[in-house]
Amino acid sequence: MTKVTMTVNGKSVSKEVSGNTLMTEFLRDELHLTGTHVGCDTSQCGACVIHVDGVSVKACSMFAAEADGAEVGTIEGQANADGSLNVIQQAFQDHHGLQCGFCTPGMVMTAASLLKENPRPTEHEIRDYLEGNICRCTGYHNIVKAIMAASGQDVSGIAAE
Template identity: 75%
Template sequence: MPEVKMTVNGKPASGQIEGRTLLVDFLRENLGLTGTHVGCDTSQCGACVVHVEGRAVKACTMFAAEAEGMEVKTIEAMAEPDGTLHPIQAAFQDHHGLQCGFCTPGMVMSAAALLKDNPTPTEAEVRDYLEGNLCRCTGYHNIVKAILAASGQDVSKIAAE
């Protein structure tokens, strides 16, 4: 079996893989980074979103070998080493943008990519960007509110739902 090498969350990572090994499986099974979730295996739900070379990617749509030599960032790298939440994670907590939490890692990673490209999105832009992320619990309202809050926008006039 070939070996794949990449940088994951700022650290060198490698492992023996079959050619058909998906990035999400490599992260979870080879590296033990289980924060990246497998939801649908069809790229519909977005629970597996990670950043590859700074871009949001559904890790169930990419072979691990395609990430050879690349920088991969998972949800595990969002918080500070001392456990302090990233502002997006804190906003999800503060604005009740999660319930069961299954979609949350993918939502947070997608939100980080959005805010990197568009630091002050409108509500419509957030909703449009999250089109590829499914949540079966929250109805999205509080997720959108959390992302707007993480961008530094005033969300005090947005009613809680």
């Protein structure tokens, strides 16, 4: 067992974990932050995207011990301080960027990273950035529209699909 200490969504946490504990397990089972979804366990789908020291990481491909000392952000930490949806989450709701919702936490976390790097991405740049995130329901059109709206771009001329 190894003791890990990290800051998760602004709160310091310390826990004993085995060396093979994945971040998905640590977040979901130890910290009860179940918004980080486990879709494939092979780093293919992107449902488990979190931020570690400001970088998007697929939590199923990282051991909890690797995050010792890190700043970790999960979907639960994305909301505004008053608990309301942040601009990205609200755009996903407003523009129907989700259906079943399983991929949504990973999509929102990936979108947050993209908008941090590129505040006004084009449709092509968004689609390219989302390459590591799989959605089986939406066809991505409304996800892309939601991210463009979250960036402050006018999407009124984009037809819904």
